[in-house]
Amino acid sequence: ADIENVTSIKQKSTNESHVPSSVQADTLFNFTRDLDWLLSTLKNQSLSPRYNIEDIRYLKIKKVPHIAFPMKCFCDINLHRLNEHLAWYGYYGIAFRKAWGMLNKIQPVHYMNPESPLITDFSRAFNDAVAQNPSDEIGMQLLDHMLHELMYFKPYQGLMCKPGQKTRQQKCFSDESEW
Secondary structure, rough: HHHHHHHHHHHHHHOOOOOOOOOOEEEEEEEEEEEHHHHHHHHHHOOOOOEEEEHHHHHHHOOOOEEEEEEEOEEEEHHHHOOHHHHHHHHHEEEEHHHHHOOOOOOOOEEEOOOOOHHHHHHHHHHHHHHHOOHHHHHHHHHHHHHHHOOOOOOOOOEEOOOOOOOOOEEHHHHHEEE
């Protein structure tokens, strides 16, 4: 029975409907600076999320300049382009087939231009959703949806502290190719 389960899982992870990218890697990588974190992932067979504070001032959401979500970040950067990414995030990593990630509902990040009409519309809708009566079921569904969308938004560029440093640097977040 165990061999049948492994075969079934393998067949699912090599999903025939997955179309590999001709530009990005067909692999999802997760890197860390701390070997113990990678070893813990392997030992526990668990991809534990961590909270990361995101600057969302570009969204112009009233009274909310920052937000933190539990996340586990992956990237689909081709091997020949990984050096810059490794310098920021660390040289210890684990990789998975992108088909596996898609079957496990991993979603690419949407890099947003803060000046776009999409952000203007999102900001207006989000602020309206927050202003809704908490007992209004439709208002709460809208707010839940907006918060879910927000988890996958990141500005195209911004300031970021390189791990282990105190000064923030300009960074093109789109280069991270995050999932």
